[in-house]
Amino acid sequence: MTLDYPTFLVNFKLYAGTAGEEGLDLAETIASVTERTGASLAVAPQTPDLYRIASETDLPVVAQSVDAVNAGRGTGKVALPTVAAAGADGVLVNHPESPQTLSEIESIVESGKDQGVESIVCVDSVETGRAVLAFDPDCLLFEKPADIGTGRSLPRTAPERVEAFVSMVEETNPRTRVLLGGGISSSADVEAALKLGADAAGAASAFVDATDREAWLSEVAETLVSEASADSRR
Amino acid sequence: MTLDYPTFLVNFKLYAGTAGEEGLDLAETIASVTERTGASLAVAPQTPDLYRIASETDLPVVAQSVDAVNAGRGTGKVALPTVAAAGADGVLVNHPESPQTLSEIESIVESGKDQGVESIVCVDSVETGRAVLAFDPDCLLFEKPADIGTGRSLPRTAPERVEAFVSMVEETNPRTRVLLGGGISSSADVEAALKLGADAAGAASAFVDATDREAWLSEVAETLVSEASADSRR
Amino acid sequence: MTLDYPTFLVNFKLYAGTAGEEGLDLAETIASVTERTGASLAVAPQTPDLYRIASETDLPVVAQSVDAVNAGRGTGKVALPTVAAAGADGVLVNHPESPQTLSEIESIVESGKDQGVESIVCVDSVETGRAVLAFDPDCLLFEKPADIGTGRSLPRTAPERVEAFVSMVEETNPRTRVLLGGGISSSADVEAALKLGADAAGAASAFVDATDREAWLSEVAETLVSEASADSRR
Amino acid sequence: MTLDYPTFLVNFKLYAGTAGEEGLDLAETIASVTERTGASLAVAPQTPDLYRIASETDLPVVAQSVDAVNAGRGTGKVALPTVAAAGADGVLVNHPESPQTLSEIESIVESGKDQGVESIVCVDSVETGRAVLAFDPDCLLFEKPADIGTGRSLPRTAPERVEAFVSMVEETNPRTRVLLGGGISSSADVEAALKLGADAAGAASAFVDATDREAWLSEVAETLVSEASADSRR
Secondary structure, eight states, X not given: OXXXXXXXXXEOTBOTTOSHHHHHHHHHHHHHHHHHHOOEEEEEOOGGGHHHHHHHSOSOBEESOOOOOOSBOOTTOOOHHHHHHTXXXXXXXXXXXXXXXXXXXXXXXXXXXXXXXXXXXXXXSHHHHHHHHTTOOSEEEEOOGGGTTSSOOHHHHOHHHHHHHHHHHHHHOTTSEEEEOSSOOSHHHHHHHHHXXXXXXXXXXXXXXXXXXXXXXXXXXXXXXXXXXXXXXX | OOOOXXXXXXXXXXXXXXXXXXXHHHHHHHHHHHHHHOOEEEEEOOGGGHXXXXXXXXXXXXXXXXXXXXXXXXXXXXXXXHHHHTTOSEEEESOTTSXXXXXXXXXXXXXHHHHTOEEEEEESSHHXXXXXXXXXXXXEEXXXXXXXXXXXXXXXXXXXXXXXXXXXXXHHOTTSEEEEOSSOOSHHHHHHHHHTTOSEEEESHHHHTOSSHHHHHHHHHHHHHHHXXXXXXX | OOOOSSEEEEEOTBOTTOSHHHHHHHHHHHHHHHHHHOOEEEEEOXXXXXXXXXXXXXXXXXXXXXXXXXXXXXXXXXOHHHHHHTTOSEEEESOTTSOOBHHHHHHHHHHHHHHTOEEEEEESSHHHHHHHHTTOOSEEEEOOGGGTTSSOOHHHHOHHHHHHHXXXXXXXXXXXXXXXXXXXXXXXXXXXXXXXXXSEEEESHHHHTOSSXXXXXXXXXXXXXHHHHHHHHO | OOOOSSEEEEEOTBOTXXXXXHHHXXXXXXXXXXXXXOOEEEEEOOGGXXXXXXXXXXXXXXXXXXXXXXXXOOTTOOOHHHHHHTTOSEEEESOTTSOOBHHHHHHHXXXXXXXXXXXXXXXXXXXXXXXXXXXXXXXXXXXXXXXXXXXXXXXXXXXXXXXXXXXXXHHHOTTSXXXXXXXXXXXXXXXXXXXXXXXXXXXXXXXXXXXXXXXXXXXXXXXXXXXXXXXXXX
């Protein structure tokens, strides 16, 4: 399975209520919104739950992080081929909560190509985005770490930075997708992100903390669907 | 489920052929030896496979490592409550391939008590063993990192060091178990370890690389059973 | 040179105004208070300034951290023999701002013995203190990381925890000294720490941020001197 | 002071005999070769020796590594402004023995610009080199980690890779210099590197282990001088 853009990624992080049985319930909520709306929604479960969620739902699944390791020793590390075998379709790389070295980023993006796992590399500026494009990643997740978990999102507070980022990517490596994260808290944020040229958006706390998660996600999903159809008419 | 001593722990590390479907097959081999011999065998699968192996076999399952994190952010980290929810009965702490700080060790051992997950803390000397006993861990895994992956094991090359370690643990905190690792490559090593007072032994490459894994493990299992019965007669 | 207890340690951390020429000026202020009062004061300068401050003042100098490395490769690491050659008399180990693994702590304490460098290992509880005593360190720096940089210090907010810590050390390894840190902000804190049985105290921000650093430190120094003489009369 | 190209950088790493008094002696040997030959030679001493070597010799001095930290807490970290105040003219970034995250690299290169410290960022491929050029570093140190400490160097084993690297840099950001490292063991290696378009070369073990260090370095220095004059005639 590959991610089908425009898409919206729900990252469970380590939030309370997102592991085990509860995590599966959440994933099933996301899957039911997908079924009802036709929107492309993906989930990044906690690592020990990857297989469970990949095997028990139809959602595209993204690993929250992998280590740049080879088969062999490495007790406790998480290898890309293992998350692929567990059902991961993509992997977050260099997330600000699990930052990685330049060589690790290069090696994981490459491994992803070999294993058919989409690489979604997190960056926080036009410059770091341009740097990572040297490795031809499948997707760049652009977010300001300071926005994470807040209600401030780049598409609303600094739309010109999003446009600059999108243009840079289009000029440098047009096949790479752009996913907007960091403070995305409503369907209006998602709509703004897509209108500014992003291919995707994502959130963590906004979904997990929503009073009615299904309602919150349904609005996002409808935005995604209507932007996708607007896009195909352009 | 708790580990039932004397026990033998098979650590998959990141060895080729131990992930996904293949990892499940290996675990089923271990489970069939358990059923046939009545020996207590446990497995430490790769982290993304924890749920799969815990839910599809009856083996006690040990997480290879967890991070000392709380619920919340922490994309890519592995939390103890999550591995518990995925079915882990124990967790390796401070493995030389994923070393941890003093505070992390303390915090994970404590969390293990809260969650009912056995803590198996890796140490490489009498002194580091004594240090960790301050946290009242369930088990100390004693191994010389230099022996890992070789055919040299402490019970055979330096039995007096094993005895000194076992005595120190018995004097300091008799409820803590001792698991011998590092170069364990045959049932003779396991027998020597148990006769020297260890409660358990473990291996990784010796099992994974064995020409006939089931035969190799069966011998180990029989040793375990006969030592257990000898022990109960003492 | 060895630290002469009771002593007071000023840690420069990376505070603005503590590097290069400015760092030397600060160290000279500390040295002049030592000369005037006879109190035993020590300094932990930034690593690249170790030689400068050790060679241009008579203060005992403590390295802020070293890596557990051997001679050889290791570009960018800081080796204990190198800080010894630069003039360090002591070294902080496992500071919460540079936490270290169990094996690293063991190895640095041992190296310190070989090189004649006092090991001052940071811990945050009776249990972690007891753990580190297994390595026979010269000194334990006891502080609650949450108190760092605040005006709350253990001797005033939780004197019973300080007493419990001091008793544990005296029973387990009486040669090991106890240094109280974390929120020490006045000579009253220092006095309280020494009266509770600590051999030393330390501060960072309280000194660096004092309006009149020399006056602040002089009060601390006088407390140190009067406690030392009270102690020798006991 | 800035590095004067073509230049040759001697990295002391943590080799035995390169710290304290002995490190100063080595640096004085390098300085005397500079004086005698007019070649531009630089040294990367161990971090605690930075001030000593910068203040007691006329050599350009390069810090082996700094952390991406701000003034404030950070006990044990090494800050760029502090190495600048200690006399460093340049800093190695992302050395394979102290690898750094993408954000750290960006932040240190930027800080270097602010503080007038040349950034020399280590990379191991055309792709990682291209990635780092997004940050406009002063110099890229290109080496294959596997060549470090061996007698195999890229200019001799894979000259076409050096040429490809140099062309990529010239096309992307011509102001960035290229320094060749990794297995450089003779003046012939240095000559080959410069003829292939590199602006500089460097070594560690080859200098430290040379039977007659002054003789070894003098040959390198003469090569540097004759290549510089050939270059200025072109």
